[in-house]
Amino acid sequence: MSRLFAILMAGGSGTRFWPASRRSRPKQLLPLGGDLPLLAATSRRLSPIVPGSRQVVITNLEYVDAVREMLPEVPPEQVVGEPEGRDTAPAIGLAARLVERLDADAICVAMPSDHVIRPEGLFREHLLAAELALEAHPASVLVFGIEPDHPATGYGYLRRGAAVGEYAGRAVHRLEAFVEKPDRATAESLLRQGDHSWNAGLFAFRPAALAAAYERLLPEMASALAGLAEAWGRDDFEARMAAVFPTLRRISIDYGVMEHLDDALVLPLPVEWDDVGSWTALRRLLEADERGNVVEGEALLLGSSGCVVSARGGLVALRGVDDLIVVHTPDATLVCRRDDDQGVKDLVEALRAKGLLSYL
């Protein structure tokens, strides 16, 4: 019987999916490239081996109600709201403490809730392999490494060292180094070397091992998190969260913890992975028509090619245009070039600067 628990990180706001994503409806709550909202798909992807009862979700306080409604199989108290985002170290550290309270012998996997991973069966087999690896290496933290298919410059890389063993048929290695987001030439070199994977923010660990690492590397945070975890389930939990959480150091678990460990492991994950980073991701996630257009929602395209179309609560009609991103929502429409990754962020910034806050 698996002792796996899952921590789902669901705190982001995702301005890159404006106008579909809004302050009140962040990326992870949207069905991007599929039928289910990304968070619901992440939870369901786990559920055959980690049922909702063993999932803990960390999200923004303002999304707690929406998340509880979206994930009815996760006990409501296991959906925890951050009064303010402090990056991943406080969030994962707290969630690990909560899992420890649920089951002192748990093994945790922690992951973002807004990525797409396929095929799901293969993904789950690797989670079970990670569990076996951590039973053999109880003090280690394991990082999953996505097998790169191109020299991406937008992700950090994981360099693997010697194999430490094979678990459920999957080789697990020493993690030799975290490599910062590389430039193009470095990324090409890493790919040629063949011993690097992408760091996608997927981890596995025993809560006690993670707590020990925090106590050594982030002792103040460790003690604050222990106090918060102790209050969990009491009436004053929310008040303590409101008082304490915003005072925690804002730091990622990579910088704050992972990069300083000398006994971390890496498990290569040979899956199709997408962090759904911008509208153009739909070109990878959806099947294109014969003219290279991808569409989610209702659309009518005449004489148009290479477009990315999202129509929510309405129809998008295109004629004679190429290589555009067109996103319709009832109160706002976006049109930009497909190759203009920065465009949406700049528009959201400009909306903020102009005080058009009702559209954010």
Added chain:
Amino acid sequence: MSRLFAILMAGGSGTRFWPASRRSRPKQLLPLGGDLPLLAATSRRLSPIVPGSRQVVITNLEYVDAVREMLPEVPPEQVVGEPEGRDTAPAIGLAARLVERLDADAICVAMPSDHVIRPEGLFREHLLAAELALEAHPASVLVFGIEPDHPATGYGYLRRGAAVGEYAGRAVHRLEAFVEKPDRATAESLLRQGDHSWNAGLFAFRPAALAAAYERLLPEMASALAGLAEAWGRDDFEARMAAVFPTLRRISIDYGVMEHLDDALVLPLPVEWDDVGSWTALRRLLEADERGNVVEGEALLLGSSGCVVSARGGLVALRGVDDLIVVHTPDATLVCRRDDDQGVKDLVEALRAKGLLSYL
């Protein structure tokens, strides 16, 4: 005291302004290029010399309620619904009969309700000149001629002959001939000749003179219209309209009447006129920003030029795109090239063919 009455033709459906125009919300009820719906602007443009109490509006039966609400100064019974459009001859012929019942000595101006005419004062001065001309020539029909500023191929032309007199300082001429929509070379030649104006469907006449012309040229229609006008104000008017109107010959007043008159007059109208024929008309009606974009409604444009944007009930955000038409409505968004005049019609046809009727 002026005896002018006005007939406003408000029957069109205007698919070229999809998705702003719909079956239930045709072009003339939309505020295109201004603050007021085109019909309301047409009514208000007249009102200093022809108050609402002396205006008669002919529209589709299904728009009657909306028109009455939009034009509270027009008595409700003077908003008449056609059970089915039969082109302009039946509509203007009926309206002229109704005006005759309101005032046997009336002089009528008849015009489309979905054009833009500026400046308004100059326009009204010419209506008063037409009234004076018709007092001097009571049996004639007068056609207003728009002074062409380019060799348009989309309008019919009016050739003027000798002046018959000057009224309120404006020369009125014999109308020598209607010229069909010309090809480009012919249009250039007409412009060089200097004695041709555009036929914009603006007429002035005494109802008795028009009735006489119908009796001679369209005798069956004349008698049917006389019967309908007699029923106006009675309980059976609507039933008679439903029974009789759809049986009338479908013909324009130009083909059916005007072109056969030998004593018609033409009054050149030196105004800025626009028939608001497609979304690109907004480029003539609205002031462009420094990059040549025109916008109605709320929009945010970054690095974009030459675009035509209409945002109704929401915001349009563009970045890095050029020469597009982008129209947002809450349930549908249109994107096409600015030079693609046919695009909107083709999209509407395709929506119909696909059975996406809720968007029409």
